[in-house]
Amino acid sequence: xxxxxxxxxxxxxxxxxxxxxxxxxxxxxxxxxxxxxxxxxxxxxxxxxxxxxxxxxxxxxxxxxxxxxxxxxxxxxxxxxxxxxxxxxxxxxxxxxxxxxxxxxxxxxxxxxxxxxxxxxxxxxxxxxxxxxxxxxxxxxxxxxxxxxxxxxxxxxxxxxxxxxxxxxxxxxxxxxxxxxxxxxxxxxxxxxxxxxxxxxxxxxxxxxxxxxxxxxxxxxxxxxxxxxxxxxxxxxxxxxxxxxxxxxxxxxxxxxxxxxxxxxxxxxxxxxxxxx
Numbered sequence: 001x002x003x004x005x006x007x008x009x010x011x012x013x014x015x016x017x018x019x020x021x022x023x024x025x026x027x028x029x030x031x032x033x034x035x036x037x038x039x040x041x042x043x044x045x046x047x048x049x050x051x052x053x054x055x056x057x058x059x060x061x062x063x064x065x066x067x068x069x070x071x072x073x074x075x076x077x078x079x080x081x082x083x084x085x086x087x088x089x090x091x092x093x094x095x096x097x098x099x100x101x102x103x104x105x106x107x108x109x110x111x112x113x114x115x116x117x118x119x120x121x122x123x124x125x126x127x128x129x130x131x132x133x134x135x136x137x138x139x140x141x142x143x144x145x146x147x148x149x150x151x152x153x154x155x156x157x158x159x160x161x162x163x164x165x166x167x168x169x170x171x172x173x174x175x176x177x178x179x180x181x182x183x184x185x186x187x188x189x190x191x192x193x194x195x196x197x198x199x200x201x202x203x204x205x206x207x208x209x210x211x212x213x214x215x216x217x218x219x220x221x222x223x224x225x226x227x228x229x230x231x232x233x234x235x236x237x238x239x240x241x242x243x244x245x246x247x248x249x250x251x252x253x254x255x256x257x258x259x260x261x262x263x264x265x266x267x268x269x270x271x272x273x274x275x276x277x
Contacts, residue, residue: 001061002196003069004040005054007140010174011073012042014181018189030056037196047095047119047143054147065229068195069157071144072188074164074177075117076137078129082163085180087187090159092116094134095142102145105155105226107234107275108195111187117141117161126167136161153229158195160188198237205236206245213249217270220256221263231267234274248273 006012012033015021021033021040030053031042039061043053050071058069075088089112093102096118106114118134119142141159148157162184164172181188206214214235218228239245252270257263 001063001067002038002192002199003057003061003063003067004038005043005050005057005069005071005140005144006040007043007045007050007073008174008177009042010177011181012040013178014185015040015072015189018185027060032057038192043140043144046139047097047121049143050140051143051147054144055150058148058151063151065152065156066199067152067156068199069144069148069152070160070192071141071148071158072160073138073140073162074172074180075141075161076124076165076167077163078132078135078137078167080166082166084163084165085183086163087112087184088115088117088136088161088163089113090115090117090136090141090161092134093142093145093159094118095146096120096131096133100142100146102142102149103154104145104157104159105153105230107155107230107271108198108237110191112160112191117159119143123170124167125170129167136163137167153226155226155230155233160191198233198240205239206232210235210239210245210249213246213253217249217252217255220253221266221270222257223263223267227267231270231274234271238274 016033019038021035024032024034033040041053041057043050089110091106091114115136116134117136117138118132119138124137138161145157145159162180235245255266257266
């Protein structure tokens, strides 16, 4: 299942129409729309509201660790050369209030720009530009990511933002937001479909011998649970894309790690191998 959170109805409307989502009338606390593959919640504006809604969504529908969560919405850009309507996949997320930083694992190919998002609990305009650490500014991303991290591994959490303004967001209207998302809806939904395809086929891709090799590598490298999830996902994507997975993994069967530094070094090498074309 793909779970999506947005802050406002004007952000949700294009997805409801494009994906044919229907209101779940059994839920009264939030506006939730769904079909067989996607469930979307409207959280309200703010990091706290986003975190609570995300927690409710993933709890209410019994999300599992192999499910996908996406926070999608508009953002402001600190850089004035950014084009309105540019789509970003956030590879770093900063909570301005708590100063905590999160790093989504971007393991899949995608058509977006990557950038750092900073989440504030109040509207930030050009006059406060100097306090911004990230490239982009919003009010939901960090709250959604932190909440989703309690249910899902980092590589199954995506924060996608569309630039709506250059820190002059007071002029952004609901109609403009819906129009801007509509202009980008096909590229975002195609990405959702690709993620869902990988998620759906993942259990059918690896043969028993490949599973055994991956388990041996995980044991030899003393990988954490999150690293194991990443390795399996990258292996699945590589096999779908290139085939010949065992040949790619063979050299790592003899590798072992004595400490965290070695583990990180070998794991990064392994990831690079699996992301090669």
